[in-house]
Amino acid sequence: MSLFGVLTVVFVVLKLTGVISWSWLLVLLPLLPVIIMQIISMIFIHQASRKIKKSSSKW
Structure with missing residues (x-):
């Protein structure tokens, strides 16, 4: 699991425990770089x- 994945899990647990x-946008923000890299990879492929x-x- 990447650093971004770990941060997301930690933030979600902290959010759910109060x-x-x-906001949920800030909690899920570490996923944004991962999503962007996946989109760029899909376009390149x-x-x-x-x-x-x-x-x-x-031929």
Whole structure:
């Protein structure tokens, strides 16, 4: 589990136990970098697969 995952779990536990009174947006904020990296990776893989398909169709 990454640092962002650990932070998210810690913040959720603290929120559910009432130790912190942050909004859920702030509690789940550590997930944002992970989600952004996954979206960027998916776009990159999609573009690479399209390029491979185009180059293989020329044969």
